[in-house]
Amino acid sequence: MSTTLVDWPTRVHATLQAAAVRQVGFVPDAGLTELIEHCQTDPGISDVLLATEEEGVALAIGAWLGGDRAALLMQSSGVGNCINAFAALRTCRVPLLMIVTMRGDWGETNPWQIPLGQSAQRHLELADIITHKVSAVEDVAPAVGAATQMAFESSEAVAVLISQRVIGAKTFEG
């Protein structure tokens, strides 16, 4: 497989750039490290370090009110923190692109991560958020491309969930 396919963070960042996403809120996750770094070094993006994930949903509403497109990057456990905030996306019909790196879905070694890992997608669906689950590295960038288009052209909240099959499972070794 070519390195360009494996290097999904660079391709996803290029997608955000091409779609003129101007604000990216994030709570750090190991699987998001490179994408966050790309956003931080991009002068066209305001990268917003969030203390908790639901802040990013409200950030996106404010951004959209002001004419900016926003994205939210988080780990699957953060989906649980966003539930009440999600209601405003539907009520106000505000677009939001979410990129969720999974814990607790493939080879997880921390049992505390399993509950949200196994239910994050269903929580999103119950909140009327469109979900694309990706399990192969070559599918990440196309999924984010499609989600970005649907979010901002059709005014939808769309989440791309990236499996631990793509990003690997944390092992707590060494």
Add this chain to the structure above:
Amino acid sequence: MAGISRRQAVAKLLKGRSRLLVVAGLGAPAWDCAAAGDHDLNFYLWGGMGSAAMVGLGLALAQPSYSVVVVTGDGEMLMGLSSLATIAVMAPRNLTIVVLDNERYGETGMQQTHTAHGADLARIADGAGFSWTTRVENLKDADVIGPKLHESQGPGLAVLKVAAEKLPLVLPPRDGALLKDRFRQALLEREAER
């Protein structure tokens, strides 16, 4: 009654507004902003408790040439305390948060909030790294806040200790999509004409 009249304070704050974008937190602060005169560039939250300050941040980052004021209550701000730290990191100069602090959860029966027990939202914002904070106990002192909205010295947070009074409801439109669309139309069309 002890405490500032919230309706008077908000009316003074918004009087003669120019290049000012208003985010109103749910409950009485939204009714106060509506009572001061409904405006296309007011966005009222009817839910999403704890999110008003972050909506203000997204808006302030998107529109740096406008002043953004978040008018919210103590209970709403308490639910979004972490956003004060987030806002301080981004340090938007055009963002001010005005907390109408009656030490009560007004919409649920006037139960006490943490500020009734000593929590000081101005000091919390100061500790988070806000550029300026102030705590105001009377209406006359509240006059200083209006000009500060436009001084671009933010992020700032003002706590107004308001009376714990139940006032007639002045309800803004409650359709979130309508509120969002009219706000964007008024703001973005105006920008397109510039």
